[in-house]
Amino acid sequence: MDHLHNGTQNIHALIVDDDDVDRERLVRMLRRGPREITVEQAGSQAEALEKIRDPEAHFDIVFLDFGLADGDGRDLLPAIRGEIDPDCPIIAVTGNADEQIAADSIKSGMTEYLTKRSLSPERVAASVEEGMAWRQYRHDLRRQEEELTHRSLHDPLTDLPNRTLFSDRLGQACARARRSGDPFAVVMVDLDRFKEINDNFGHASGDAVLVTIGRRLREHLREVDTTARLGGDEFAILLQNIDGEESAMAVATKLTELIEQPIVHGGRMLHVGASIGIALCPLLGFSPDGLLSAADEAMYEAKRGVDKAVLARGEDRPASRSLDQGGMLHDIERAIAARAFEWHWQPKVDMRDGQVLGFEALVRWTHPEDGPIPADVLIETVEQSHLLEAFTYLSLDVVLGEFAALQHLLGDAAICINVSARMLERPGFVSHVVETTARHKVDPARVMLELTETALIANPAQARRVIEQLHDHKISLAIDDFGAGFTSFGYLREFAVSEIKIDRSFISRFTESRFDQSLVHSLVVLCESLGIPLVAEGVENPETQAMLVAMGCTCGQGYGICRPMPYENVRGWLEMWNTERNGTRLRA
Incomplete structure (x- = not known):
């Protein structure tokens, strides 16, 4: 240029x-x-x-x-x-x-x-x-x-990849290892004596330590490796082509020596050490969360013991929370057949005047013996199983049926339904969505499917075809948790995106974090230029709401507006909300 x-x-x-x-x-x-x-x-x-x-x-x-x-x-x-x-x-x-x-x-x-x-x-x-x-x-x-x-993908202090980018690269490495057998290691590094430096000499000294350590790690590792700062004094490293325990421990020894070199700042010599945990793939499997958890456990073992670096062993690896523990998949299958799931509705509103713009339907399940199951555990388990298609079609049928009974009370408000990326690969998915919408006599222009942003880049060609087909039937697409995955802004132009939801992690610290404020402001400008509505998720308090509106982000969703509610409560909430909203306008 x-x-x-x-x-x-x-x-x-x-x-x-x-x-x-x-x-x-x-x-x-x-x-x-x-x-x-x-x-x-x-x-x-x-x-x-x-x-x-x-x-x-x-x-x-x-x-x-x-x-x-x-x-x-x-x-x-x-x-x-x-x-x-x-x-x-x-x-x-x-x-x-x-x-x-x-x-x-x-x-x-x-x-x-x-x-x-x-x-x-x-x-x-x-x-x-x-x-x-x-x-x-x-x-x-x-x-x-x-x-x-x-x-959005780098730590503002060290300019190293952040947790989001590291997680994306770890997921790619796991997929590559599963496909071709390429070995790699996940290394977790926690600095020793860092808190003492922060407490005794101030945060400027602590920041200098983090920047120096980050630079050393980046300069002494290979370009194919990834060094990330996950937060605080914790770093993560992805070492490619590490084919055994001996190679991994040799790298860990060099990293320890590198970190222990003194750091000069403000006329002082600052000294930190490191506790290191290592998990090997494919030795410990191909799960990104499992490998990260195993390396984390090994790192804490190193912190508690004598060895500065510890290799995670298979027997130490915690079981994935989404695995079929105690026949959970069988219970989910029975729940699908009995239509035993509920969907709670959470409103999305215009934060300037309170107009209800839509609702997001969020699944809830109470296990007959274990009680309420966390939604993320349920969804992760279903996504990894053969039950995904049946669960998705049940979601569409129930939620659209409920929406049909209320749509005359909702003005132009839309209903948003979360869909797994894997469903985009299923033949007949689009026709099933269109048929279910028509069967319940719901205007397709008021139906919005929500996908996480990583769904779009996992298989962009297939995603584009499916999204265009849905768009042809007037069914719109929202990108959920925007900024939580490998954000690629070019995809916003390529896909027929009707709405973007900023990930709640950028909103939770919004009033205190200048970085998050700057990021949201930039997204507002970008979305305005592309003509795509922007929604803030996780709006918890009036201060955040006021700052977002002043910045130009006028659509919001979160506990500070309304918690997800059972479907049977929606009608009453809507009447109360509109009454209060109209009263406020009259007083104004």
């Missing part, structure tokens, strides 16, 4: 037209404008491709005719986007004044459509200015996206 020219500086233009007279006419008009313009010309598609692919050439704007002797000029669009710049302004200049062709051209990514009869120096100059302004806007937006992506 360094060659992007602004103001009255020289810019480089490419004209692609097989008519010599038309090309020269356009060149004269360009040179009569306020900018200094260097113009190159191509009289054919082949000549244009040669210039576009020349590594020494660059172009700030392209004027493109469609009817070339050796092909359609529109076939050059991928090459222009790929070789020059994805945001390069492309001005169509043709002899065809057909409105449909003009509309299709703009839809395909062209910046403007001009007919040769309408050309004038003023019109051409205006097109250049608008094209360059559009390009600058796109570049600025892209930089904002890159900055937001980086900030």
